[in-house]
Amino acid sequence: MVKRSEHRKTLASLAAELGVSRTTVSNAYNRPDQLAPATRQRILAAAAAHGYPGPDPTARSLRTRHVGSVGVLLTEHLSYAFEDMASVDFLAGMAEASAGSHTTLTLLPAGPDPNDDPAVDLVGRASVDGFVIYSVAAGDAYLEAAQRRGLPVVICDQPTDTGLPFVGIDDRAAIEPAARALIDVGHTHIGILSIRLHRQPLDGAVSLADIDAADLHVQRSRVLGALDVFSAAGLDAESIPVVTRHTNIPATAVDAAAELLESHPELTAVLCTTDSMALGVLEYASKQGIDVPSELSVTGFDGISEALLRDLTTVIQPNKAKGAAAGHMLSQLIAAEEKSTHVPTRRLLPTSFHPGATVAPPR
Numbered sequence: 471m472v473k474r475s476e477h478r479k480t481l482a483s484l485a486a487e488l489g490v491s492r493t494t495v496s497n498a499y500n501r502p503d504q505l506a507p508a509t510r511q512r513i514l515a516a517a518a519a520h521g522y523p524g525p526d527p528t529a530r531s532l533r534t535r536h537v538g539s540v541g542v543l544l545t546e547h548l549s550y551a552f553e554d555m556a557s558v559d560f561l562a563g564m565a566e567a568s569a570g571s572h573t574t575l576t577l578l579p580a581g582p583d584p585n586d587d588p589a590v591d592l593v594g595r596a597s598v599d600g601f602v603i604y605s606v607a608a609g610d611a612y613l614e615a616a617q618r619r620g621l622p623v624v625i626c627d628q629p630t631d632t633g634l635p636f637v638g639i640d641d642r643a644a645i646e647p648a649a650r651a652l653i654d655v656g657h658t659h660i661g662i663l664s665i666r667l668h669r670q671p672l673d674g675a676v677s678l679a680d681i682d683a684a685d686l687h688v689q690r691s692r693v694l695g696a697l698d699v700f701s702a703a704g705l706d707a708e709s710i711p712v713v714t715r716h717t718n719i720p721a722t723a724v725d726a727a728a729e730l731l732e733s734h735p736e737l738t739a740v741l742c743t744t745d746s747m748a749l750g751v752l753e754y755a756s757k758q759g760i761d762v763p764s765e766l767s768v769t770g771f772d773g774i775s776e777a778l779l780r781d782l783t784t785v786i787q788p789n790k791a792k793g794a795a796a797g798h799m800l801s802q803l804i805a806a807e808e809k810s811t812h813v814p815t816r817r818l819l820p821t822s823f824h825p826g827a828t829v830a831p832p833r
Contacts, residue, residue: 484522488513539574540800541598543612554718554746555774556789560604560626563793571801573599578612590615599804602626602796607669608685622803626796628687635803635815637796639787641688642695647823648769648785649699649741655831657739657767658705661730662696662712663723663747664689671716674729678708689714692743692771711737715747723750731758731766738766738832745770745777745784752780752828763830773824783826788819795819 485492490513497504498513505513516522542564544557564575576598593601593615600622606613608629616623617634624635652660667676667684678697684690697707713730715722727750731737742748748770752762760766770777773786795817802813 480522484513484517484520488516537597537599538572539576539598540568540797540804541576541578541593541596541601541616543578543593543601543603543606543616555776556744556746556772556787557604559774559789560793563790563795564602564797565793566790567794567797567801573801594619600624600800602800604796605688608632608687610669622800622807624796624800624803626792629685630687635799635813637792637799637817637819638688639792639819639821641691642698644785644787644821645692645695645741645743645771646699648771648783649696651769651783651823651825651829652739652741652767653699653703655767655829657832659734659736659832660700660705660710660739660741661734661737662693662710662741662743663726663730663751664693664712664714664743665718665747666716667693667714668716673715673722674713675733676712676714681712689743696741696743718744718746720746720750720753723747724754725750727751727754731760739829740766740768742768742770745772745774745782748782748784748828749776749780752782763828765833767829767832769826769829773822778824781827782824783829784824785821786824787821791819 481495485495498510590611593612601616603613603625605627627638667689669685681693701707711734713726715726740751748768751768755762770782770784777784806813
């Protein structure tokens with residue numbers, strides 16, 4: 471019996487049958503712009519009839535030194551990438567950047583454990599042409615593993631001070647209008663909810679010293695940016711309660727809201743560094759019969775669809791545009807390796823403020 475694979479065409483045999491060069495067959499798959507549409511269609515039809523899947527990607531990568539895929543490193547479990555709406559928007563932007571480029575995305579969910587050696591090894595073995603690192607801590611082991619590969623790396627969001635190509639926003643300045651909205655209507659008893667500030671798990675109330683020492687720059691910058699506004703308004707930054715949760719899921723957001731508001735019943739407003747946290751406050755308030763905003767004002771940060779549908783007072787950051795900008799920058803860096811061209815390696819995107827309907831004067 472002849473094995474099925476022996477009936478299938480190779481690139482060379484298909485080229486011989488059609489009377490074209492092997493390069494022409496290869497271009498039908500990898501560089502279609504180099505062929506007349508009719509020629510490409512004839513090649514693809516013959517290939518399909520013989521079960522020929524196209525040029526071997528491994529062989530192609532050996533010739534071109536590129537594998538046609540970029541790695542997106544997420545230091546969360548994979549499910550988080552599809553549950554957290556800010557991450558979903560970011561990945562949509564990455565996908566948009568790769569459209570038409572014949573480049574695939576390889577998700578590398580390293581997980582939140584910084585001591586996971588197999589995950590670090592996964593980064594070292596990933597078959598990619600470069601990495602986009604999405605929001606990791608300073609000194610992150612996965613980031614260091616990616617750098618050791620010697621491939622182009624673009625950081626999105628954090629860390630901000632590595633000197634590597636970077637795409638993000640000015641988080642400290644961006645949160646100012648949300649904090650100002652609370653001050654402008656007269657709030658003086660304000661609490662803050664933040665997602666993780668440190669690489670190592672830390673849940674509960676944190677001090678100003680904890681915040682200053684945080685190795686996750688995004689949340690640290692947002693908290694400090696809010697405290698800048700509150701201090702300028704005459705509030706004592708040391709007396710403003712801040713509660714954090716390491717895991718960012720709906721249940722932990724509600725739990726954090728309960729801890730903050732039950733420990734500090736005098737609060738009339740809660741500033742949140744993410745919309746996910748703010749939605750947790752809204753859920754807790756609803757369960758406790760607390761009216762928002764007449765009894766409690768709430769602000770968020772991100773501008774995810776659910777927050778805007780609920781008219782949350784929030785800062786809108788361009789999550790999808792960040793993904794697209796990071797993807798385009800990485801593609802340019804990969805191409806520049808061969809062409810020795812200059813690529814701008816730092817881009818800060820603008821944010822906007824949505825006044826919403828969850829802020830009112832304190833009662």
